[in-house]
Structures are given as structure tokens and as C-alpha cells.
Amino acid sequence: MSAAHPFRSSAAQTTRALLELRELILAGELTAGERLSEVALVERLGVSRTPVRAALQRLAEEGLVQPLRGGGYAVQAFDEADVDDAIELRGTLEGLAARRAAERGADPALLARAQALLAQIDAVLTTRPLSEEAFARYVDCNAQLHALLFEMAGSALLSREFARVAQLPFASPSSFVLERGQAATVLSIAQDQHRQVLDAIARREGARAEALMREHARLAQRNAHHALHDQNALGQIPGSRLLRRRPPA
Incomplete structure (x- = not known):
């Protein structure tokens, strides 16, 4: 004993x-x-x-x-190219998961859970301006929704690789959610993309689901580029001090 x-x-x-x-x-x-x-x-x-x-x-x-x-x-130190690569890698995996979920046919119970998360995010986004509590709820629901995508794909391998990639600095789905004062419009765009991805999965349109999810990652990259050049936004990102700053031109 x-x-x-x-x-x-x-x-x-x-x-x-x-x-x-x-x-x-x-x-x-x-x-x-x-x-x-x-x-x-x-x-x-x-x-x-x-x-x-x-x-x-x-x-x-x-x-x-x-x-x-x-x-x-x-x-480890990171630069802007590392951030781009981390988000691109995550987007590639998420795109493949969306395609697999559509082609294999997602479990209706999982689709229902995804729709419930969409409804929760919709409720959060009605708050103007976003409170700290509402912002935290968005981050939590967003992370759950992205993880659920891999459950819908039915692939333990993809789920495992996503979990590994999401540990990379700046690669998790909510790493570059903008500061609350500037986030509402961008989050509404992201939410519309969530809705379109789920629609494509439900309709079993694999190529469309993958393309939409890859575009969703590109939105995250644009958010990242904004945050990396905005000291107020950058200061709110965990791990931001690991970034090598480019000298001013």
C-alpha cells in the first residue's frame, strides 16, 4: 500500500x-x-x-x-512569423476536422450541442459594450465550440493533434480575441462564420466546411496582426512578453 x-x-x-x-x-x-x-x-x-x-x-x-x-x-522566443504559422497550423487541422465531420456525418447530438453553444454566444454578443463577465463567457463558449468540431469529426488522431497544437503559444482559438472595447464587430463576424461552418457540416458539404473553417483561421490571423501592433491589446495576451519585437523602421 x-x-x-x-x-x-x-x-x-x-x-x-x-x-x-x-x-x-x-x-x-x-x-x-x-x-x-x-x-x-x-x-x-x-x-x-x-x-x-x-x-x-x-x-x-x-x-x-x-x-x-x-x-x-x-x-523560447517567438516572432510574428511564428504566430502566423501557429494559427495556420491550427486552421489546417480545424479545416480537416470540419471536412471529416461533414463527409462522415456528424452525430445529431453533437450538432445540437454546437447549436446550443452558438445560442449562448449570440446571447453574449447582445451585450454592448461587452462586460468582463460576458467577454469571459465568449472565450469559454468559443473554446468549447472549436473543441466540439473535433468530436464531430470522430477522429481521435485529429483531436489529439489539435490538443497538442492548441498548447502552442498564440495558437489556441481565443489567443487573439481583441480587447473588449474593440471586439464586438470582429466577434460578430466570427460568430457568423461559426454558423456557416455548422450549416455546411449539417448539409454534409465537406469542401465548403473546410474552406469556411480555414477562412475563420485567417480572421484570427488578422486579429493577431492587429494585436501585435497595438500595445493595449498586446498587453492583454498571455505570453506576449515572449515575442521578439521588430526594431522600428
């Missing part, structure tokens, strides 16, 4: 180290390019070295830290 307790404790420490390290990086407390000392992290997080090493390995898989040639890790 007692042999099981150290295992559970180690697993819990690894999870805790992973969550806390990820938060430190996204909050900018560990800066882009900074070499990470295992000894310092052990002391800072209050866990042993093994969980810290496991957490660093997981963060390397997510793309938040990079292995160094001589051993160890450093916090």
Missing part, C-alpha cells in the same frame, strides 16, 4: 511544476531567451528535481522552452 503513495506524490508534483512553470513563462516572470536553472526552479517551486525535469520536457514538447546544445533549457 505505502509504495503507491510516493508515485502519486511524484505525479502530483510533476503536474504542479508543469502548471506553475507554464504560468511563470506566460506571465513573463521567466523571460524569452532566459536559461532555466534546475536548481533555481527546484527552490522556487518547492519540488524535487525529477518533477522539474519532467515539466521542462513537457514544455519543450509544447514549444514554450527549447533544449540547449550543452544541456538544459531556455525560454
Whole structure:
């Protein structure tokens, strides 16, 4: 019996180290390019070295830290091209999921759940201006809707790859939702795209569903480009301090 307790404790420490390290990086407390000392992290997080090493390995898989040639890790830095690529990769997977959902025939129960989420988003968007609470509800419903797309596709492989890609900085569906004061129009456009994608899936129009979902990702890219050049918007994005800023022309 007692042999099981150290295992559970180690697993819990690894999870805790992973969550806390990820938060430190996204909050900018560990800066882009900074070499990470295992000894310092052990002391800072209050866990042993093994969980810290496991957490660093997981963060390397997510793309938040990079292995160094001589051993160890450093916090990854990103530029605008990396942001574009991350969103493009997500859009490619979402487009394929939309096509598969349409071609294979989505479960009616899942389509009903998607429609219910659309209705919740519609209710949120009636608020003018968007309150902080309404904005948070939009982000939550939007994330659920995008994840549901992969359930409708019926592909464990696509679901797994989407979960991995969404861990990349700036790649999750709500990474570049604009600040509340400027978001209403853009979110209404995104909501119309959601509705069209679900219509294409319900009609089993695979090519149309894929094209619409790819266009939805392009809207996210345009939002990203706006945010990257707007200090007020950029400051609200988790992980923004990991971005390398281009020198002024």
C-alpha cells in the first residue's frame, strides 16, 4: 500500500511544476531567451528535481522552452512569423476536422450541442459594450465550440493533434480575441462564420466546411496582426512578453 503513495506524490508534483512553470513563462516572470536553472526552479517551486525535469520536457514538447546544445533549457522566443504559422497550423487541422465531420456525418447530438453553444454566444454578443463577465463567457463558449468540431469529426488522431497544437503559444482559438472595447464587430463576424461552418457540416458539404473553417483561421490571423501592433491589446495576451519585437523602421 505505502509504495503507491510516493508515485502519486511524484505525479502530483510533476503536474504542479508543469502548471506553475507554464504560468511563470506566460506571465513573463521567466523571460524569452532566459536559461532555466534546475536548481533555481527546484527552490522556487518547492519540488524535487525529477518533477522539474519532467515539466521542462513537457514544455519543450509544447514549444514554450527549447533544449540547449550543452544541456538544459531556455525560454523560447517567438516572432510574428511564428504566430502566423501557429494559427495556420491550427486552421489546417480545424479545416480537416470540419471536412471529416461533414463527409462522415456528424452525430445529431453533437450538432445540437454546437447549436446550443452558438445560442449562448449570440446571447453574449447582445451585450454592448461587452462586460468582463460576458467577454469571459465568449472565450469559454468559443473554446468549447472549436473543441466540439473535433468530436464531430470522430477522429481521435485529429483531436489529439489539435490538443497538442492548441498548447502552442498564440495558437489556441481565443489567443487573439481583441480587447473588449474593440471586439464586438470582429466577434460578430466570427460568430457568423461559426454558423456557416455548422450549416455546411449539417448539409454534409465537406469542401465548403473546410474552406469556411480555414477562412475563420485567417480572421484570427488578422486579429493577431492587429494585436501585435497595438500595445493595449498586446498587453492583454498571455505570453506576449515572449515575442521578439521588430526594431522600428
